[in-house]
Amino acid sequence: MSLANLSPRQRSKRLPELLVPALLGALILVYFAIPFVAFIARTDTANLVAGLSTPESQVAIRNSLLTAPVSTAIATVFGVPLAYVLARRSFVGKRFVEALVILPLIVPPVVGGAMILTAVGRFTPIGAAAAAVGISLTDSLIGVILAQTFVAAPFVIITARAGFGAVEERLEQASRSLGYGPLSTFWNVSLPLARGSIVAGIILTFARAIGEFGATMMVAYNPRTMPTRIWVDFIAGGIDSIAPLALALLGITLAVLAIVQRFGRVPTVVER
DSSP: OOGGGSOHHHHHHHHHHHHHHHHHHHHHHHHHHHHHHHHHHTOOHHHHHHHHTSHHHHHHHHHHHHHHHHHHHHHHHHHHHHHHHHHHOOOTTHHHHHHHHHHHHHSOHHHHHHHHHHHHSTTSHHHHHHHHTTOOSSSSHHHHHHHHHHHHHHHHHHHHHHHHHTSOHHHHHHHHHTTOOHHHHIIIIIHHHTHHHHHHHHHHHHHHHHTOOHHHHHHOOSSOOHHHHHHHHHHHHOHHHHHHHHHHHHHHHHHHHHHHHHHOOOOOOOOO
16 A cells, blocks of 8 residues: 555554665665766767767767667567467467567677677678678668667567556457457457557667667677767767767657656566
8 A cells, every 4th residue: 555545644654664765765866866967967068069960970860760760660560469479378488488588688788799690690691691682681770770679679578568468358358259359359459458568668669779789789880870879989089079979869768768657657567
């Protein structure tokens, strides 16, 4: 029961119990906030505008804004159906599939990029076959999309699975009893009821994709996205040189957070 649902007397008794957890939580919040405040405080507005006006920064922004939506769309189209299957069915190998979904989240991104290279690199069968027809799977925007999708897709799968798991199966059964098929039931019942979680997963996937650095650096160092451009600028000129792009990326992240809070819903995982 939350404090809002308690009587004033009950609330006064609960407050001392929450004092220590609140203080500990406040310390971690301060730790989260200080780097943001310190970084923004040292940023010069004039340098910010000039930095974002350079051709290199504009190309990096363009590349990120081109690839991240494509990666998010791929993750959504293939990930949401998988999330529904995981939420509704038990089958042999399900634990393996769940582990495979989680794996990109726990593998260091640089390692993930190396694994992608071993699968689709220029001298692999897949990479060589693609190169033979004029398609480069590395050092290209396609390579960026491959890296982004690998590291970001689990977000929409996990979040959508939790949303589908929270939908009562009797509603789907009622739809089936009225003569609607599995696809129609999924589209008209399950999908709308889990919409908030799916939207949250899609937005989080986009945020993860546009901020991806490690795997992207390994698979497609060129053409540069915002994170790889930030790394190049940092090596060349230090922290002050990366402020424009870093703040632009931070602004996108804050916008994503606002959209999640306004339109999305991130539920707890419901096991079935």
